[in-house]
Amino acid sequence: xxxxxxxxxxxxxxxxxxxxxxxxxxxxxxxxxxxxxxxxxxxxxxxxxxxxxxxxxxxxxxxxxxxxxxxxxxxxxxxxxxxxxxxxxxxxxxxxxxxxxxxxxxxxxxxxxxxxxxxxxxxxxxxxxxxxxxxxxxxxxxxxxxxxxxxxxxxxxxxxxxxxxxxxxxxxxxxxxxxxxxxxxxxxxxxxxxxxxxxxxxxxxxxxxxxxxxxxxxxxxxxxxxxxxxxxxxxxxxxxxxxxxxxxxxxxxxxxxxxxxxxxxxxxxxxxxxxxxxxxxxxxxxxxxxxxxxxxxxxxxxxxxxxxxxxxxxxxxxxxxxxxxxxxxxxxxxxxxxxxxxxxxxxxxxxxxxxxxxxxxxxxxxxxxxxxxxxxxxxxxxxxxxxxxxxxxxxxxxxxxxxxxxxxxxxxxxxxxxxxxxxxxxxxxxxxxxxxxxxxxxxxxxxxxxxxxxxxxxxxxxxxxxxxxxxxxxxxxxxxxxxxxxxxxxx
Numbered sequence: 001x002x003x004x005x006x007x008x009x010x011x012x013x014x015x016x017x018x019x020x021x022x023x024x025x026x027x028x029x030x031x032x033x034x035x036x037x038x039x040x041x042x043x044x045x046x047x048x049x050x051x052x053x054x055x056x057x058x059x060x061x062x063x064x065x066x067x068x069x070x071x072x073x074x075x076x077x078x079x080x081x082x083x084x085x086x087x088x089x090x091x092x093x094x095x096x097x098x099x100x101x102x103x104x105x106x107x108x109x110x111x112x113x114x115x116x117x118x119x120x121x122x123x124x125x126x127x128x129x130x131x132x133x134x135x136x137x138x139x140x141x142x143x144x145x146x147x148x149x150x151x152x153x154x155x156x157x158x159x160x161x162x163x164x165x166x167x168x169x170x171x172x173x174x175x176x177x178x179x180x181x182x183x184x185x186x187x188x189x190x191x192x193x194x195x196x197x198x199x200x201x202x203x204x205x206x207x208x209x210x211x212x213x214x215x216x217x218x219x220x221x222x223x224x225x226x227x228x229x230x231x232x233x234x235x236x237x238x239x240x241x242x243x244x245x246x247x248x249x250x251x252x253x254x255x256x257x258x259x260x261x262x263x264x265x266x267x268x269x270x271x272x273x274x275x276x277x278x279x280x281x282x283x284x285x286x287x288x289x290x291x292x293x294x295x296x297x298x299x300x301x302x303x304x305x306x307x308x309x310x311x312x313x314x315x316x317x318x319x320x321x322x323x324x325x326x327x328x329x330x331x332x333x334x335x336x337x338x339x340x341x342x343x344x345x346x347x348x349x350x351x352x353x354x355x356x357x358x359x360x361x362x363x364x365x366x367x368x369x370x371x372x373x374x375x376x377x378x379x380x381x382x383x384x385x386x387x388x389x390x391x392x393x394x395x396x397x398x399x400x401x402x403x404x405x406x407x408x409x410x411x412x413x414x415x416x417x418x419x420x421x422x423x424x425x426x427x428x429x430x431x432x433x434x435x436x437x438x439x440x441x442x443x444x445x446x447x448x449x450x451x452x453x454x455x456x457x458x459x460x461x462x463x464x465x466x467x468x469x470x471x472x473x474x475x476x477x478x479x480x481x482x483x484x485x486x487x488x489x490x491x
Contacts, residue, residue, distance in 0.1 A: 001099065002099075011101055012091045012101050012104060012106075013089070014101075015101035015102065015104075016089070016101075016106045044120055048120070049116075052116045052119060052120070053072055053116070056069045056072055056112060056116075057069065060112070061109075062111075062112065063087070063088070063109055063110050063111030063112055063114065063115075064086055064087065064088050064109070064110075064111060065111045065113075067111070067112065067113075069112050072112050072113065086110075086111075087108045087109055087110040087111075087114070088108070088109040089106050089107070089108050089109075090106070090107045090108075090109060091104035091105070091106060091107075092104060092105045092106075092107050122142065126142070126143075138154075140154070169362070169401070170323050170359045170362050170363060171323075171359075173355060173358050173359050173362070174355060175353075175354040175355045175357075175358050175390060177354055177386075180354060180386050180389050180390060181386055183389055184384075184385035184386045184388075184389055187385055187389075187440060187443065187444050187447070188385060188440060190440075190443060192436060192439050192440070192443075193439065195477070196242075198439070198473070198477070199242055199473075199474060199477045201439055201442055202435055202438065202439070202470050202473055202474060203234070203244060203247075203249055203474075204442060204454065205435075205438040205439070205441075205442060205461060205466075205470060206233045206234065206249055206250075206251060206467065206470060207249060207250065207251070207252060207456050208252050208442075208454075208455075208456050208459050208460055208461055209233075209251045209252055209460065209461050209463055209466065209467060210251070210252055210253045210254070210255045210278055210427070210429075210460050210461065210462045210463070211226060211229065211230045211233070211251045211253070211254050211255065211463075211464070211467060212254075212255040212256075212377070212429075212462055212463060212464045213226050213255075213256060213260075213464060214255070214256070214257060214280060214284075214377070214378075214464075218256065218257060218259075218260055220260075220263045223254075223256060223260045223263045223264050223267060224263065224267045226254060226256075226264075227254055227264055227267035227268050227271060227275075228267070228271065229251075229467070230250060230251040230253075230254045230268070230273075230275050231250055231268070231271050231273045231275065233249060233250065233251050233467055233470075233471070234249055234470075234471055234474055235471070235475075235488070238471075238474050238475060238478050241478045242474075242477070242478060250273060250275055251275060251467070252275075252276075252456035252460050253275060253276045253277065253278045253307075253308055253456075253460070254268065254275060254276075254277050254278065255277075255278040255279070255280065255308075255310065255462065256277070256278075256279060256280075257279065257280060257284075258279050258280070258281060258297060258300055258301040258304065258306070261277055261279045261301055261304035261305055261306045262304045262305065264277045265277050265304070265305040265306075276307035276308050276341075277305060277306050277307055277308070278306060278307070278308035278309070278310055278343070279301035279304070279306035279308070279309055279310065280310045280311075280312070280345075280376075281294070281297045281298045281301050281309050281310065281311055281312075282294035282295075282297060282298060282311040282312050282313075282333060283297070283312065284310070284312050284345075284376060285312060285345075285347075285376035285377075285378040285379070286312070287312040287313055287314045287315065287347070288314065288316075291329065291332070294311075294333070295332060295333070295336050298311065298333055298336040298337060299336050301340075302336070302337060302338055302340050306340055307340055307341065308340060308341045308342075308343060309333075309337050309340050309341070309342050309343070310343045310345055310373065311330070311333045311337075311342060311343070311344055311345065312344075312345040312347060312376055313326060313329070313330065313344060313345065313346060313347065313360065313364070314326070314329065315347050315350045315351060317329070318346075318351055318356055318359070318360045319350075319351065319352055319356070323359065323363050326360070326363050327363050327366060327367050328367075330344060330363065330364055330367035330368070330369065331367045331368060334367060334368035334369070341370040341371070342368070342369055342370050342371070343369070343370065343371035343372070343373045343425075343427055343460075344364040344367075344369040344371065344372050344373060345373045345374075345375065345376055345429075346360045346361065346364065346372060346373065346374065346375075346391075347375060347376060347379060348374050348375055348381075348382075348383075348384075348387045348391075349375055349379035349380060349381030349382060350379055354386065354387070354390050357387055357390045357391060358390050358391075358393075358394050361390070361391050361394035361395070362394055362398060365394070365395070365398050365424050369424065370423075370424065370425060371424065371425040371426065371427050371460065372391055372394075372395070372424065372425075372426060372427070373426075373427040373428075373429055373460075373462065374387055374388065374391065374427070374428045374429055374430065375428075375429050375430040375431075376429070376430065377429050377430035377431070377462060377464075378430075379430065382429065382430025382431040383428035383429055383430050383431055383432055383462075385440070385444065388426075388428055388441070388444060389444070389448065391426060392426055392444070392445065392448045392449055393448065395424050395426060395449065396448065396449060398424065399424075423457070423458055425453070425457065425458040425459060425460065426445065426449070426453065426458070426459055426460075427459070427460040427461070427462055428441055428461060428462065429461070429462025429463070430462065432461055432462075432463050432466050433463070433465050433466055433469065434466070434469050435466075435469045435470045435472075435473040437466075438461060438466060438470065441461060442454065445459050468488065471483075471488050472488060475487065475488065
């Protein structure tokens with residue numbers, strides 16, 4: 001039994017000095033720059049020192065030198081005393097026997113000036129490591145906004161993903177194409193609803209519409225006009241004629257380029273309505289720009305006020321069967337979206353097969369998409385009924401397989417501590433121009449997913465010209481004749 005304080009300190013010091021972390025060689029080599037640049041410590045300027053000293057928290061305890069932080073606030077020059085280079089190491093007892101040195105954790109209390117210089121060196125070293133790609137995405141220690149806690153959260157999420165979303169499920173997917181085509185033909189051949197029922201369904205389609213402008217000549221004036229139409233999609237006198245003027249018929253969202261988000265938010269705010277603004281992003285429509293640029297584009301749109309982000313996947317990853325990489329990209333987009341809803345555009349006309357469409361749908365939902373969307377509207381083949389059937393059945397199977405209508409990786413927490421999942425929605429886009437087509441899409445969703453999905457929160461139609469035809473059909477329902485161009489100028 002050791003009772004002398006000095007002997008205790010020596011024993012603990014001997015133990016602490018022998019404890020080192022051995023790096024696991026199985027982690028692989030750290031990526032390095034071929035040019036092997038030399039790490040150089042830059043000279044510190046008086047301004048940098050002054051800025052550091054101004055950030056000192058004066059309520060902290062002094063180090064071994066006994067100098068109070070309040071004094072150092074005014075310190076700008078001077079030599080470095082020996083006391084500033086040493087530290088007081090305090091053993092903190094963890095658990096177990098107090099006579100065992102391994103049950104203590106060393107805590108080093110260094111001088112304030114020493115901590116300042118540590119901050120300088122840390123910044124220089126981190127800048128070097130970042131510039132030369134020496135840090136992997138799995139680095140958490142010594143990184144801003146990352147810690148042991150974020151490391152544990154990432155580990156937990158990865159384990160949960162492996163347990164709940166085995167990508168082996170994706171690799172085993174196969175689509176019965178002849179059966180899909182027969183079902184799609186059956187849906188198109190159905191007789192549509194008529195008269196009052198047709199008007200009601202068309203108004204439902206309006207509320208589920210993303211009114212869109214994605215042209216190279218978009219201006220603030222164009223966007224302002226679009227936002228006005230989003231708030232007044234059907235002429236007020238027509239709505240009064242069918243007693244729907246008090247039903248708050250507005251479109252589901254307004255969809256624009258990131259550069260026009262601010263204009264849209266302002267126009268809708270001035271109009272006194274709360275229609276969400278959606279923005280395309282991630283290198284729309286090709287998805288071929290660098291990942292860093294795509295992530296920055298998402299953050300820019302979110303910062304501008306976009307409540308919904310329509311991201312587009314890199315189809316190269318899907319065509320090459322690189323589903324893990326596709327999953328990681330979508331997951332990063334999901335994190336960049338923050339609280340904004342994320343609609344993932346698959347670009348189905350460029351995926352090559354219905355099987356790839358199904359697989360891409362599953363991966364997008366696993367990565368946390370709030371919606372999966374058929375197309376950008378810029379491809380040669382856009383929203384088709386066979387593709388839609390494959391996607392909505394992927395949503396349905398995902399629900400059956402996981403027990404949730406949403407991705408567990410984007411689950412919220414209820415007040416009682418239990419999971420509260422977000423529902424995965426569906427959005428066809430591109431080539432939907434007539435009211436008759438809108439009715440077919442609504443019928444498809446009702447039959448395949450049920451009435452729960454027939455809401456703006458779970459079903460959207462991406463369109464730029466569809467609203468004009470719907471308003472003409474409502475006009476015909478009310479007046480018995482089709483409208484001339486001057487009757488519906490905004491359409």
